[in-house]
Amino acid sequence: MPGTVGRIPTPPAPLSGSSTRTEAAAAVLGHDWAGTSLGPRHSWDPAVRAVVDLILASPVPMALACGEDLLLIYNDGYAALIGENHPTAVGRPAVEVFHELWHLPGVGNVLERIYRDGGTFLEKESTLPLVRTGGVVEQAVFTCGYSPVRDGSGSIVGVLAVAAETTHVTRQLQSLGEVAAALAGTLTLDDVARVSLRYALTTFDADRVAFAVDEGGGGWRMVRRIRGELIDEADERLPPLWRRTAADWPDPLVQAARSGTPLIIGTGQPLRESAADRHDQKIVSLAAMPLRASVVRGGLSVGHQAARVWSAAERALLAASAELIGQAAERARRFETQHGTAQLLQRSMLPEHLPDLPRLRIAARYDPGVDGNAAGGDFYDAFLLPTGRLGVVLGDVAGHDVRAAARMGQVRAALRALALSDPRPDAVLAGLDRLVASLAAEAGTPELFVTVVFGVIDADRQELALATAGHPAPLIRRCAPDDQPYAEYVDLPAGAPLGLGARPAVATVRFAPGDTLLLFSDGVVERRRQSLSAGLGALAEAVAGAGSGDPRALCAVASAAVPGTTEDDVAVLAVEHALKPSRSASIEVPAEPTAPGRVRRWLTAQLGEWRVSESVIGAAVLCTSELTTNALLHAGTAARVEIDLSAERLLVSVADSGTRGAVTRAQTDTLSSRGRGLGLIEELSDAWGTDPTVRGSTVWFELLLPAE
Template sequence: MSEGKARGARRFAALLDWSGTTIGAPDQWPTALQVTWDLALACPLPMALFVGDDHVLLYNDAFAEQLGDRHPHAFGRPASEVVPEVWGGSHLGALFDATMADDRSFLDEGTELRASGDLADDTPILGHFLRTGSPVHDEDGRVIALLHIAVETSSSLDRARTVTGLATALAVAVTVDDVCKVVLRESVSAFGALSVGICLPSPGPGGWRMARRHRIEDLSPDEERLPLIWSEVPEDLADVVSRSLDHGEPYVSDGAELVAVPLRARSTDAAVVVFRESTPLPRDVVAVLSAFTDLVGEALGRAVAYDAERSTAELLQRTLLPPSLPQSDEISIAARYEPVSEGTVAGGDFYDSFFLPDGRLALVIGDVVGRGVMAATVMGQVRAAVRGAAMTDPRPESVMTSLDRVVWDLDALWPASMPLGSTRARPGMAFGGELFVTMLYGTVSPETGVVEVASAGHPVPVLLSGRAARDDGHPRVRLVDMAVGPPLGLSGHRPTHRQLLEVGDMLVIYTDGLIERRDETLDAGEERLLAALADVPPSSPRSVAQLVMEAMVPESGQEDDCAVLTVGRSPVGHRRAAIVVPPMPESVKAARDWAREQLDLWTVDEADQYTIVTGISELITNAVLHAGTESHLTLDLDTGVVAVTVADSGNRGEPLLTGGETMAVRGRGLSLVRAVSDAFGAHRTSAGTTVWFEVEVALADAGVDAGIGVGDRH
């Protein structure tokens, strides 16, 4: 600050050479002007006097702050010379002229002051102000000056806009995680915070857990989509949060560097904790708090109820699905299931795979029409019946015939008060003939690759051809040319189709929720699927299932449940190794050492080993910190790719750290794995969470270990 600024307006006025102005020295002014000037100097609000026809500008210390670098040179000069960019271009000069000429006062609330009179969107905005102007009269009643008060309201307006943005964002925030992300993002600007934390009840010793966001934190879209990382709240801060909730009002520390805002949701208590610079809390912030707490409390209560219902529905759905799928050296199988995006009900989509007594693998995918507990329960019964029928006679036509009888019985025995489809079912009719189940069932021989499959009203699979099949003239992607019979429960013939899976080939089997859209035909959905698979590089069944889901499910979410089952025939040289990792910090190093030993045996290049071991270290660390249960670490070498899978039985949806700085660990480990790998994915099952990644590798003895599949990568 310059010497003139430091002395203040009163001392600066005393030292000014008034002879250089058009209004003369203060002792020559009319009494009313002297009194008004003394009032302005003593007032803490930004006040200025515009004196005479030239509007000579005099102002107090608060107004000098608004002028910035124009002070002190602006003092005693005509306003048109001090702020020419707004005086002539906007209505400011004309307004002041009219006020003095007409001897009337004015009040402008929320005025947007731009750099010129042009109100185009690209005209720079200097700020938003609340402004008043009052004429000053001499002894004869003539207007000799205008007393002007200008209070900048830009920060208040920004906070008000933040509340509006908060309301808009919370309207589409469904889960607790969604609501908390919105609150953290909007609170940083609403309260001018260095960082903001949101606190929810925790089973930990402190009773509270907190997710935090810093003002300097710039998250990528991928990081924004990751679940929040929660840490236990220190005891002193937990006391502040509890005290604010007990009193039902915000807690503000002495220097206002800490503000705790209690939130009363319908079914849970929560709080927002604001970390600020040690400055007085602006009054408009206090005004914003009421609207803020009402909006967030309502949204959080709604989200808690939604999460509870959805967790129950998803648990039911996923418990009825297999926690893992069988694998062999010759056949690899993977699956993905995505529930419907809206609502909290379970669905009827299901998949399964299991070894038959003769060594073949059974493949099952199906869909019970409808949603809710009933559809999921029927789905579980049908899936169990498939296993029973297949163990007796695994031929597709035999299994389908057995399931017809199961569906007939379910249709007759299910309570009539719980219709599955439309409301047309009447008492005594049970499902009223509306129990509708589609299914695709088949078997695959690991030794020969022969698949025998039949469809009961279910979409036909897609075949991804490997290098050998393409060399024989087969297209990269095609629908399997097979007949489709009637759904289960309806009499009819369902022919068995015989298909040979060559080395490198893959079957993609799915439910209709993957391709159905309200605004298009099923044929159009099939074309979208074929186009998406044509762009998928040759890879493992796991990564293909992930990529298909990412490509086919819209960003807004799908309209129905969908499941994908991918089955690939592995090349010669497929290797697998697995260990169980205890939930202890020292397990991370043990897992790295074990992985290096396996990769050495497989002659994986040193640089690729480093990438793989780095990813393993991050995933095992996450499992130890977040899940708290033992993890199953699996390595697969298949088609020149090493696939790493870490499966735990914990809840990764709400990871909880003990101590440590949230900002330092927020999703960075998973982001690193995604960055260094060639494919990455994560999904939940009834058993817990599975995270995996793949790395294309170079082998010292590629011809032996990767077999003919190595060239299939290109």
């Protein structure tokens, strides 16, 4: 037959019988080759038949581009690579099957050159777009080898292609780089756990992953992720749900962490003795790797619900991952130790509780700058004077170190002592000026920079006396009954900072019921590449537009009033002169499943006794139940629920002592996978926010009361 390849008169040798059981072999053997340039199969050269037999019997992806037209013959492994091109690609010219790729380097030019000139070619890494089953186009990575196929006379009759797809391995290596970058940005063990679990679950296609570290006292704490768990962005920002265990916990993860030796279980019930639920019981194979860290003992485990053989490459990747995670865990442990010291120092410098007065409601907020790891120099205080008036202060000692915090403590203690002796603002700041000058002389440095604003509130006379030494003037939100709220800065010259011979002037202004005083640090209004006047204007606008003059709400509004980030500390103190005395109550609930129900019953009874409308009670109970549930789930500590009812609003706060940081408004869809989320609070409340403190975290919401 004209155009056939290697026609011989002897009968052809049969192809391997085993290959006929594969799908690709059936397509090849069933194809009408007589109508092609190769001619019928029985006329093929024995060398060609031997190569085809090898291809069809091999589990490795292989293909033969045969004859002048480079007609394709391939096996099941290659069929899986070309996706929907199979089985129509059998017997068709390669240029037709791969017309979209033919012009790319390493594809058509290589096949044509080898068929024409001989030689071999190895493409160690080639990225090609492939159409997978279902029509999905994917960029796949291959290692491909090409060599000529010769007939009995030595003539080249085709090109043999042996391909190995390395897409999965390449992606695993890429993900290792990604997790290294993500771990570099972690600060706490909570952060390390979140990144590690998310990475291990996707990279190793696992059904269960776990991360454990030692507690330092012999015990362990472990957190896991299960495939299919609902983990949204808000959950990712909240502390993981750690499980604390004894030192002799029989989990393979702890065994690996304690011994420092990897533990690989290909099949069985590796979690039989330590299973917490059915998810653990379903795990059949498990790989547990120690973190190999000098300071922190811990490990990472990856489990599957089917038997698995871990290749040498996968074991190496898992070991490299555990080493990166171990380094991040060590950094996090050091950070948490330093952070705890800074928090302890900060806690000792700031007031434990602010005065609880019937007509003056007080709240404060402190956000540490930089990375939260250093004790700052900003401080606030509010205290009753012997005359029955209220002293309020907010100051800033330059620096973000232990020395700045210590000086802040000295200034705060001295200010209170001076005010208790003589509460006149100018006299207090004059005494502080002498103290700071003395401290600077003692330290031998002129760089002791301290600013402060101090005021005395007389609720009976509805007056406020203020003096400042280098500090921004306070802001007052005016809200007389039936009038539109507005905000104005007190006309008060800033003067020189303390220690420079300050001679502060005193301004006495009206402070009527409905007004709220706001003291703030410069971290509230100062931003890079933005004028101070722009920041002050944004703050005044935000405070004037607030839904109420509640001090807690205004502290949150003020902290977020100026867009952009700041490396400085943010301190705010607000005092509201209430139109009418408010009523308040609180309840402490333990970290147990019945706590949300107890809170719902208590809140319903308390608000009912206060004759609050049913619509407000319903919204308050729903929101408070959600916040209590999440405080218990994500902090693991007892929660304190406080309610404060005034003539115009109901304020509810839920505080815990276990969380770090704050939930932002960008994460309102779902706070907990077990609850209805902050979207509920967003929908039902008139205002809400979080107050990060050195003692934990407080989430609050405000409901405005309908007009009578």
